[in-house]
Every structure is written in C-alpha cells, then in structure tokens.
Amino acid sequence: MGERRLCCPPMDLMRSEAMQLVQLIIPIESAHLAVSYIGDIGLIQFKDLNADKSPFQRTYAIQIKRCGEMARKLRFFRNQMSKAGLQSSPGTLPASITNIDDLEVKLASLESELVEMNANGEKLQRSYNELAEYRLVLQKASDFFESAMRSAEAQQREYQSGEESLETPLLVEQEKLVDLSKQVRLGFITGLVPRGKSLAFERILFRATRGNVFLKQSEVNDPVIDPVSGEKGEKNVFVIFFSGERAKNKILKICEAFGANRYPFDDDAKKHTQLINEVDAKLTELKITIDAGLALRGNLLQTIGKEFDHWNLLVKKEKAIYHTLNMLSIDVSKKCLVAEGWVPVFATEKIQDALHRATYDSNSEVDAIFQVLHTREMPPTYFQTNKFTLAFQEIVDAYGISKYQEANPGAFTIVTFPFLFAVMFGDWGHGICLLLCTLFLIFREKKYLSQKLGDIMEMTFGGRYVILLMALFSIYTGLIYNEFFSVPFELFARSAYVCRDPECRDATTVGLIKSRDTYPFGVDPAWHGSRSELPFLNSLKMKMSILLGVAQMNLGIILSYFNALFFKNGLNVWFQFIPQMIFLNSLFGYLSVLIIVKWCTGSQADLYHVMIYMFLSPTDDLGDNQLFPGQKTIQIVLLLLALVSVPWMLLPKPFLLKLQHDRHHGAGYESVPETDGSLFSEANHDSHGHGEFEFSEVFVHQLIHTIEFVLGAVSNTASYLRLWALSLAHSELSSVFYEKVLLLAWGYNNIIILVVGIVVFICATVGVLLVMETLSAFLHALRLHWVEFQNKFYEGDGYKFYPFSFTTLDIDDE
Amino acid sequence: MNSMIKSEQIYLDRIDRQLSFNVREANEMGFLVTTLIFLVVGVIASLVTRICFNQGPSTNLLHLTLIITATVCCWMMWAIVYLAQMKPLIVPILNDTE
Numbered sequence: 001m002g003e004r005r006l007c008c009p010p011m012d013l014m015r016s017e018a019m020q021l022v023q024l025i026i027p028i029e030s031a032h033l034a035v036s037y038i039g040d041i042g043l044i045q046f047k048d049l050n051a052d053k054s055p056f057q058r059t060y061a062i063q064i065k066r067c068g069e070m071a072r073k074l075r076f077f078r079n080q081m082s083k084a085g086l087q088s089s090p091g092t093l094p095a096s097i098t099n100i101d102d103l104e105v106k107l108a109s110l111e112s113e114l115v116e117m118n119a120n121g122e123k124l125q126r127s128y129n130e131l132a133e134y135r136l137v138l139q140k141a142s143d144f145f146e147s148a149m150r151s152a153e154a155q156q157r158e159y160q161s162g163e164e165s166l167e168t169p170l171l172v173e174q175e176k177l178v179d180l181s182k183q184v185r186l187g188f189i190t191g192l193v194p195r196g197k198s199l200a201f202e203r204i205l206f207r208a209t210r211g212n213v214f215l216k217q218s219e220v221n222d223p224v225i226d227p228v229s230g231e232k233g234e235k236n237v238f239v240i241f242f243s244g245e246r247a248k249n250k251i252l253k254i255c256e257a258f259g260a261n262r263y264p265f266d267d268d269a270k271k272h273t274q275l276i277n278e279v280d281a282k283l284t285e286l287k288i289t290i291d292a293g294l295a296l297r298g299n300l301l302q303t304i305g306k307e308f309d310h311w312n313l314l315v316k317k318e319k320a321i322y323h324t325l326n327m328l329s330i331d332v333s334k335k336c337l338v339a340e341g342w343v344p345v346f347a348t349e350k351i352q353d354a355l356h357r358a359t360y361d362s363n364s365e366v367d368a369i370f371q372v373l374h375t376r377e378m379p380p381t382y383f384q385t386n387k388f389t390l391a392f393q394e395i396v397d398a399y400g401i402s403k404y405q406e407a408n409p410g411a412f413t414i415v416t417f418p419f420l421f422a423v424m425f426g427d428w429g430h431g432i433c434l435l436l437c438t439l440f441l442i443f444r445e446k447k448y449l450s451q452k453l454g455d456i457m458e459m460t461f462g463g464r465y466v467i468l469l470m471a472l473f474s475i476y477t478g479l480i481y482n483e484f485f486s487v488p489f490e491l492f493a494r495s496a497y498v499c500r501d502p503e504c505r506d507a508t509t510v511g512l513i514k515s516r517d518t519y520p521f522g523v524d525p526a527w528h529g530s531r532s533e534l535p536f537l538n539s540l541k542m543k544m545s546i547l548l549g550v551a552q553m554n555l556g557i558i559l560s561y562f563n564a565l566f567f568k569n570g571l572n573v574w575f576q577f578i579p580q581m582i583f584l585n586s587l588f589g590y591l592s593v594l595i596i597v598k599w600c601t602g603s604q605a606d607l608y609h610v611m612i613y614m615f616l617s618p619t620d621d622l623g624d625n626q627l628f629p630g631q632k633t634i635q636i637v638l639l640l641l642a643l644v645s646v647p648w649m650l651l652p653k654p655f656l657l658k659l660q661h662d663r664h665h666g667a668g669y670e671s672v673p674e675t676d677g678s679l680f681s682e683a684n685h686d687s688h689g690h691g692e693f694e695f696s697e698v699f700v701h702q703l704i705h706t707i708e709f710v711l712g713a714v715s716n717t718a719s720y721l722r723l724w725a726l727s728l729a730h731s732e733l734s735s736v737f738y739e740k741v742l743l744l745a746w747g748y749n750n751i752i753i754l755v756v757g758i759v760v761f762i763c764a765t766v767g768v769l770l771v772m773e774t775l776s777a778f779l780h781a782l783r784l785h786w787v788e789f790q791n792k793f794y795e796g797d798g799y800k801f802y803p804f805s806f807t808t809l810d811i812d813d814e
Numbered sequence: 815m816n817s818m819i820k821s822e823q824i825y826l827d828r829i830d831r832q833l834s835f836n837v838r839e840a841n842e843m844g845f846l847v848t849t850l851i852f853l854v855v856g857v858i859a860s861l862v863t864r865i866c867f868n869q870g871p872s873t874n875l876l877h878l879t880l881i882i883t884a885t886v887c888c889w890m891m892w893a894i895v896y897l898a899q900m901k902p903l904i905v906p907i908l909n910d911t912e
Contacts, residue, residue, distance in 0.1 A: 012876040411876060415883040423891070476888060480895055496899070497906055504908075511907035517840050518899050520848065521892065530906035540898045547894055602901025 013389060013411045015566070016402055017344040019379035019801070024339040024355070025369040031328075031337050034358035034368060035321045035804075041354055042805025043347040045380060047340045049329040058326040066104065067319040073107045074312055080114060081301050081308070089305055100318050103311060110304060117297045124293060128286045129227035130261075133192050133235075135279045137263045140218050140237035141190045142272040186214075186241045188267070189251055193260035194226075195219065195234040201258050205240065208250045214241040227261070239265075316809050324804050336366075340373070342380055342801065379404050382801035389414065391466045399786045400796025405566070407559045409790055416552065416789075417781055418469035423548065424726035424777040425470070427734055428478025429485040430769055435471035438464050470778075480522040481727070485765070486734035488525035495519060497526040528735075537731075541724040543595045549720025549788070550584070550592045553713075556792030557581055563793060571660075575653045579645035580709060580792075586638040586645075588717050597627045614639060650706040654699040661693040708791075716788040722780050730773055737764050841900045848896070849889065856885035 022044075026034050038044055050058055081087070193201050202215055216239045223232040238260070240251055255262055266275070328337040343351060348370075355368040381402050385393050389410070395417065396402070396410040425431070441448070441464040448461050460467070482488040496519050497512035512526060519525070523540075527533045557580050564572035594607055605625040613620060614635045622632055741764065745757020790796070802808075863877045 009871040009875060011879060012872040014876070411879065412883060415880050415887065419884070419887045477891060480891055507908040508910050509907070511905040513905060514902060517844060518896060520844055520896075522895055524899060524906075526906045530908050532904050532907045536902070536904055536906075540895065543898070544891070544894045548890065551890065596897065599897040599900060602903065604903060 011411065013383055013385070013393070014408055015405045016381040016383055016408065016798075017346065019342050019382065019404070020345055020348075021373045021375050021377070021379070022341060022343050022348075022351075023369075023371045023373050024341070025331075025336050025371070026328075026339065026355070027336045027359075027364050027366045027368065028330075030358045030362040030364040030368065031325060032321060033362045034355055035324050036317070037354040037358050038351065039317070039321065039324070039804055039806045041347070041350050042803050042807060044341040044343050044351065045801055045803050046324055046327050047342075048327040049338065049340060050327060055326075059330055060322045060326050063322045064319060064326070067315055067322060070104055070107055070315045071319065073111045074308070074315060076111065077114070077301075077304050077308065080118075081305055084298060084301050086298070086301050086305050098314070100314065103314060107311070110300070114297070114300060117293065117300070121290065121293050121297065124286060124290045125230070126227045128283065128290060129225045129230075131279060131283050131286065133224060133227065133261055134263045135276065135283065136220055136224065136235075137190050137192060137237055137265060138272065138276050138279065140220070141239055141265050142276075144216055144218065144239055145267055186243055187248060188265070189240045189242070189248075189255070189262055190265040191238060191255060191260050191262035192220070192224065192235040193217075193238055193255075193258055195236050197258050197260075198236045198238070201238075201254070201260065204254055204258075205251065208254060209242065209247050212243065212247060213251065215239070226259075228259070313809075317806055320804070320806065320809055341804075344382055344801075378798065380801035381405075381798040383408065383410070388465045391463050392417065394462075395466070395782065395785075397800065399790065400794070401798045401800045403795045403798040406795055406798075407563050407566075407793060409559070409785065409794055412555065413785055414469070417785055418466065418473045420548070420723065420781040420784055421470045421777050422473030422477040423544075423723050424780060425474045425730060425773065426477035426481040426727055427483045427485065427730065427769075428475045429483075430734070430765075430773075431471050431474030431478050433766075433770055434467060434474060434774065438467040438471055442468065470774075481731065482523045482525055482528070483731055483734065486528075486731060486738045488523070488528040490525050492521040493517070493519060495524050495526040497524060538724070538728070541727055542721060543599075545720045545723040546588070546717060547592050547595065548723060549717050550588045552720075552784075552789050553584060553716060553792060554581075554589075556789050557584065560793035571653055571656055575656070576649065579648040583642050583645040583649070583710065584713050586642045588713065590635075590638050594627060601627065603627050646706065646710060649709065650702060654695065654702050657698055658693065658695050712791065716791075719788055720784065722784070726773075726777055726780055730769070730777075733773070734765075734769060737761060737769070845893070845896060845900075848892070852885060852889040852892070856881060859885070 024034075055061060055064075198217055202217070205213055205215055217236045218238075220235050220237060224235045225232050226235075242248055242251055252262075266272075325337070328339045331338055352370050355370060358364075359367050381404055383389075383393055392414045393408075393410045396408070396413055402408050422431075441461055445464075453461060478484065479491070494516060496514050496516045498515050500506050500510070500513050508531075511530075511532065523537070527536060557577065560580075561573060561577045564570075564577060591607070591611060594605075594610060597603075598605055598607065605627050610622070610625050610627075613625075618636050618639055619632075738761075741757055741761045745754050745761075748754070860878050860881045863881060864874060867877060868874065
C-alpha cells in the first residue's frame with residue numbers, strides 16, 4: 001500500500017500503523033499461558049469467534065464464575081477494610097500466592113473466618129449493650145425505690161408521732177383497720193423507653209389501663225446504645241406499678257409495641273449494691289473480650305490489606321484471560337484453540353516470541369502456529385502515541401476515528417490547535433497564568449497519575465500538555481497583540497507614532513503621525529486607548545483571520561492530495577484535488593493576495609467593492625480600486641477558472657468511475673495487488689462493495705460533495721472570522737476589568753478600596769478570562785479544526801484498536 | 815530669482831523622495847531581516863531537536879514537521895501584523911480625557 005520514496009521515511013502519527021489479520025492455533029495446554037503473555041504485551045485485538053453463543057454456552061463459563069466468586073469475596077474484604085478504616089497497603093515483600101487455585105482456597109478460608117468474627121463480635125456487643133441498659137435500670141430504679149422508701153418512712157414516723165392537727169387526714173383511722181390480707185400487692189415493671197416516645201407511652205398506658213397504673217420516669221443523661229438496633233438514642237428509665245394480671249398483659253404488649261426494653265428488678269434494697277457491682281464486673285469483662293475480638297479482626301484485615309492489591313490484580317487478570325479464551329473457537333479434534341485477531345505488523349516478532357515462551361513454559365509438545373491471513377476487511381486504526389501526543393490524538397478521535405491509514409490530522413493539530421487558540425486568547429499576562437497552572441500539573445505528574453481524580457480534574461490533568469502549548473503560544477500572540485492584562489508595553493522599540501507638533505494640539509482631532517520605523521514586533525503601543533483603535537484592530541484582525549483560514553484550508557486540501565497519492569487514486573487527484581485548489585485559490589486565495597498587496601502599497605482600494613464587482617460586473621473599469629496593473633484581466637481569468645472548476649469537480653468523476661467498474665466487471669479476475677488501489681477507491685465511493693455500482697447514487701454523492709465544497713468555501717472562510725470575534729471579546733473584557741476595576745480602585749487613594757478592587761479584579765480575571773474565555777477559545781479552535789479543516793480531507797469512519805492488554809484492566813473494571 | 819526657487823524646490827523634492835524611499839526601504843529591510851531571524855530560529859530549533867530528542871527517522875520527521883509548522887504559523891502572525899502597520903491608512907487619535 002503506497003510505496004515510500006527512499007528520501008522521506010513515513011512520518012510518525014501521519015498514518016495509522018499497518019495492521020494484519022493473524023490466525024493463531026494454540027494447543028490447549030499452553031493456551032492459558034499464551035494468552036497471559038499476550039496480555040502482557042498488549043498488542044492483539046482478538047475477534048470474537050463465538051459471537052453467536054450465549055455467555056453460558058461458552059467453554060470457560062465455569063472458570064469465569066469461579067473468578068466472579070473470588071472477586072465478590074475480595075469486594076467483601078474491601079468493604080470490611082474500609083469500615084474498619086484501613087486501606088490496602090501494598091507490601092514490599094514478594095507475593096506469597098501466585099497460583100489461582102491456592103488463592104481460591106485461601107480466600108474461602110479467610111472469608112469464613114471474617115464472617116465468624118463479625119457474627120461473634122455482634123453478639124458480644126449486643127450483650128454488652130443489654131447489660132449496660134440493665135445497669136442503668138438498676139441504678140435509677142433503686143434510687144427511686146430508696147427515695148420512695150424514705151418518704152414512706154418519714155410519713156410513718158410523722159403518723160406515729162401522733163400529733164393531732166387540722167392537717168391530719170380524716171380517714172387515717174379507717175386506714176388502720178384495713179385487713180392485711182386484703183392488701184393488694186402491687187406489681188411493677190422496669191425498663192427503658194426511647195425519650196421521644198415516652199409521652200405517647202405514658203398516655204397509652206393511662207388509657208389502656210384506665211388510669212390504674214402508676215408510671216415514674218427518669219431521664220438518662222447520656223445517650224444509650226440500643227441492643228436491638230445498635231444505634232445511640234436518648235432514653236428514659238421507667239417503673240410501672242400495676243395491679244392485676246390483665247393490666248400486666250396489657251402493659252407488656254404496650255412495652256413491646258413501643259420498643260421499650262424490660263429488665264427484671266428486685267425491690268430488695270440490700271441486693272442492689274451487690275447486683276450493681278456484679279453487673280459492673282461483667283461489663284468490664286465483656287468490654288475486654290470485645291476489644292480483644294476487634295484487635296484480632298483488625299490484625300486479620302491488615303494481613304489481608306497487605307496482599308489485597310496483588311490478589312485483586314490476579315483475579316482480574318484471570319477473569320480477563322478466561323474472557324479472551326472464551327472468544328477463541330475450540331477445535332476439539334486437534335485439541336487446540338483457534339484465535340483470530342488484528343496485530344500491528346511491527347509486533348509480529350514479539351507475539352511469536354511470546355507464543356514460543358508459552359509453549360516452553362507449559363511443557364507442551366506442539367508449538368503454536370502463527371499465520372497471517374489476507375482479507376478485505378478494514379483493519380482497526382492504531383496510533384502509537386506517547387503521553388504528549390495522546391491528548392491531541394484524543395481530540396481528533398473525539399470527532400471520528402481515522403479510517404485505516406488515511407492522513408491523520410492529529411499530526412498537525414499538535415501545533416495548529418494551540419496556535420488558533422492563542423490567536424483568540426492573545427494576552428501574555430493571561431498566558432503566563434495558564435503556563436504556571438499547567439507547569440504545576442506537570443511537575444506533580446507522577447503523583448496525580450497514581451491517584452484517582454474527580455471528573456473535571458481528570459480532564460484538566462489529561463490535557464496538561466495541550467494547555468502547556470496553548471499557554472506558550474498565548475504568550476507569543478500576547479506579545480504580538482501587545483497586551484499584558486490589556487496594558488501595552490514598548491518592549492521592542494519606540495512607538496512609530498508621534499504628535500504632529502510639539503504641543504500635541506491635534507492629537508485628539510486629527511491624530512498622531514507615523515514618523516519613525518514601523519514598530520518591529522507586534523501592534524504599536526500607541527494604539528491602545530485611542531479612539532481609532534477599534535477600526536484599526538478590527539481591520540487587522542479580520543484580514544488576519546481570512547489569511548489564516550485560507551492557509552489552513554489549503555493545508556487541508558493538500559492533505560487530501562497526499563491521501564489520494566497514498567491510496568493510488570488518480571481520479572481523486574485530477575478530478576477532485578485540482579479543481580478544489582483552483583476554486584478556493586482563485587477566489588479566496590486571490591482575496592488574500594489583494595489584502596497583502598493593499599498592505600504593501602498602502603492603497604485606499606475598497607476590497608469589498610473589488611470582490612463583489614468581480615462577480616457582478618467583471619468587465620467594468622476598476623478606477624480607484626486598482627491595486628496593480630492588469631488587475632481586470634487577471635480577475636476575469638480567475639472568475640472563468642472558478643466557473644470551470646465547478647463542473648470539473650462534478651461531472652467527470654461519476655462517469656469515469658462507471659467506466660472503471662465496467663472494465664473490471666468485464667475483465668474477470670485480475671491479480672489482487674494490482675487492482676487493490678482502485679478497488680479500494682471503489683469501496684470508498686460506493687459502500688455496497690465490489691460488484692454493485694449504482695450510477696445514480698454515485699452521481700448524487702458527487703453532487704453533494706461539490707455543492708458542499710463550493711458553498712463551504714464561502715461559509716468556511718467566513719467562519720474563520722470567529723478568530724477576530726473572540727480575540728476582540730477577550731481584549732475588551734480584559735481592558736474593562738483593568739480600567740473599570742483596578743484603575744477605579746486606584747483612583748480613590750484608599751487602601752481598603754484598593755484591596756477590595758484588587759480582589760475583585762483577581763476574581764474576575766480568573767473566573768471570566770482564565771476559565772470561561774479559555775474554555776470558549778478552546779471550543780472554537782476545536783470547531784475550526786473539526787469542521788473547517790477536516791472536511792477538506794478527513795473521512796474518519798474507522799474503528800479504534802482495542803488490544804487485549806492487562807494495563808487497561810484497571811480502567812475497565814473500576 | 816524664480817529659477818533659484820524652482821531649483822531649490824526640485825532639490826527639496828528629491829530629498830523628500832529620498833527620505834520617503836529610505837523610510838520605505840527601512841520598512842522592507844525590517845521585514846526581510848526579521849523574516850530571516852524567524853528562519854534562523856526555526857533551523858536552530860530543528861537542529862536542537864534533532865540532537866536532543868533523536869528517536870528514529872520517522873519520529874524525527876514528525877518533530878521537523880511540527881517545528882516547521884510552528885515557525886510558519888508564528889512568522890505568518892508576525893508578518894500580518896507588521897505588514898498591516900507598514901503603510902497605515904488611519905492613525906491613532908487620542909482620547910480627550912488624557
């Protein structure tokens with residue numbers, strides 16, 4: 001495909017790597033190892049030969065289930081580790097387990113151990129909580145009973161002292177006659193109830209027992225852990241006095257409904273202290289046991305943590321290997337697996353070497369067979385990128401993956417994209433800020449590569465080299481536009497403009513005069529802040545946009561020429577490239593030449609007039625708009641050329657394609673390499689492939705292509721004016737922030753207002769100019785590349801090369 | 815008397831033309847000199863990259879292409895701005911408040 005002239009070797013990144021379809025026949029014994037070594041190299045994209053089988057019908061479904069189980073156990077471990085606050089710390093010791101079967105056994109035993117420890121721990125904790133609540137009940141209830149006892153004793157003493165007074169109750173004597181046997185014994189229930197529910201608890205008790213209960217509650221100061229739910233809550237200790245069996249049942253049911261835990265209480269006062277001491281002792285014992293259990297669990301989790309990453313990787317690798325093995329078709333009679341895949345041509349030796357090693361390491365008798373297949377299928381697109389070129393290639397890929405071996409715009413995007421961004425961003429102060437940010441990211445590269453970053457941070461970090469180039473070019477264009485936070489400087493020479501007379505009387509009416517040499521680098525600093533700044537800069541930037549646009553579009557068309565050369569498509573060269581070049585350059589190339597001539601001669605010709613009347617009345621006399629002698633004749637010639645090139649683009653190609661197709665069809669079989677190029681071109685233009693040729697479809701396709709190009713020539717050139725628009729917006733915003741915020745704050749001569757002004761200026765600069773304008777200019781530069789540059793040559797309907805590689809595992813699974 | 819004034823005028827005209835020619839020449843000289851500087855910087859950059867980052871012929875070609883593209887882009891931008899200011903049709907008119 002495309003012979004290389006010996007003078008220029010193929011350029012890196014210009015075209016995708018040459019790929020070949022290979023067939024591997026691997027004996028079953030060495031299959032696992034072979035796939036593992038291939039995964040390490042990471043340069044084969046396997047085709048799924050079992051695509052019609054469901055996941056359960058495949059050969060290695062059981063193995064995958066095993067791996068899934070192990071992965072589940074590992075996830076459980078990770079869960080437990082994160083709950084305990086531990087992290088997987090990769091140890092520096094060599095891994096103890098490398099075999100997947102041993103790992104399975106170990107994981108199972110560890111899991112059962114951990115589950116048991118957890119269950120025990122929970123049980124112990126629950127008993128501990130219950131005991132803690134019991135202790136509270138003991139304490140509060142005993143306090144209550146004691147205080148009740150004391151007040152009863154006090155009352156009895158009072159009664160026994162026998163003082164008759166008006167306050168003594170009248171029914172006291174009657175009370176003494178009460179028969180002891182008829183005395184009703186009150187039962188009581190003690191427990192804890194959550195404080196929030198205590199009021200409702202009291203009310204329902206009252207209603208259910210018709211007021212025949214006595215409830216005493218006292219609050220517990222510290223929050224208590226509920227043994228059932230395991231959560232902390234505010235609780236009250238309660239004592240309910242009731243009489244009768246039915247009341248007791250009702251009360252029990254109500255306690256259950258309210259989640260109030262009941263605890264038995266002995267109203268014998270002597271036993272209280274003893275009981276409390278017992279409970280305290282048991283509590284401390286339990287606490288020691290629980291702590292010991294936690295420490296043991298912690299140790300276990302730590303040992304797991306040391307090997308966790310390694311086990312995780314092992315399990316993921318195994319799963320990936322088995323998924324890949326499932327894609328190979330099994331040839332039972334020959335006891336081997338057949339694999340088909342795409343391999344870059346340069347990796348052939350590496351793959352063959354890996355297969356040899358696998359055969360050797362697995363002690364297999366038969367060697368694996370490596371065979372190159374010939375096919376008409378389109379191979380995947382693979383670019384070998386490094387960390388610098390990867391971001392730019394991704395920008396291009398986001399629009400569409402290159403077709404196999406067509407010219408890759410990514411090679412030029414590396415420079416033109418930051419350059420067009422900088423044309424719209426041009427301010428060397430802002431450029432320096434961007435540069436500092438991106439240098440920070442680049443210096444911390446190693447650290448950020450291993451971390452997991454948030455979405456926005458990841459995008460910014462991924463694009464750090466793009467932003468670096470953007471910043472460097474911005475500094476350059478900032479120096480050219482002469483803007484440092486919108487302030488111009490006389491860096492390279494004195495300004496070319498001076499006042500007409502020493503008192504500068506005419507400076508505000510007629511203006512300055514150019515007496516010295518042109519300012520050598522960039523825009524003259526005298527323009528900033530003058531009244532005629534905008535007319536001058538607008539004219540300059542608009543013309544600059546047109547010139548840059550025509551240049552980039554020409555580059556696009558030239559790339560289509562190289563594509564046509566590479567694919568040996570003579571039709572495209574004569575009937576697409578040449579008329580396109582003629583059309584674009586006779587109109588817009590001529591406009592660019594006029595712009596340059598007008599600048600060089602200082603003529604006052606109106607270029608709008610020239611262009612419009614070139615079309616409307618080309619034979620008219622130019623008069624004042626004459627820029628060079630013979631202009632009228634040249635304009636007529638160019639107009640005729642443009643007119644001729646439109647049917648040149650449209651008509652011959654479909655007819656010639658039909659002629660070609662008829663010739664091949666009629667000629668029968670021809671040797672494959674000879675006709676490869678033109679067959680490829682046929683496949684390009686009628687997607688039905690070899691054999692079918694719909695003339696009307698081809699003609700319509702060519703018509704659309706022609707109309708798109710002709711109309712696009714005008715609209716795309718105008719589209720480049722966004723370079724002017726955004727750079728104007730940037731400089732205006734920047735000058736507004738400078739004059740209306742900073743200078744205004746400076747004018748007040750007050751330190752507080754100055755500080756406030758500086759803060760507002762910084763926030764506005766960072767928020768609006770550095771973030772919003774950067775994104776905006778980025779987007780527009782991107783659009784210019786994707787649409788205006790790439791629609792001249794790019795087809796972008798390929799598919800990306802996704803090799804089976806262990807390095808991409810972590811990204812996929814996590 | 816009249817012939818003396820006339821010859822003086824012709825002499826002054828010639829000086830005027832000479833001066834404007836010098837200014838014009840200075841413009842073009844400046845343009846050519848700076849273009850040469852861009853060219854030299856581009857060549858030096860490609861040589862430096864060839865020496866420091868030599869990574870095989872295809873990668874070297876990529877580096878060369880990138881440097882050429884960058885040099886051409888930067889030169890174009892400078893040249894456009896310089897040419898636009900060589901023979902300006904309008905001049906800066908200062909603001910009243912200055």
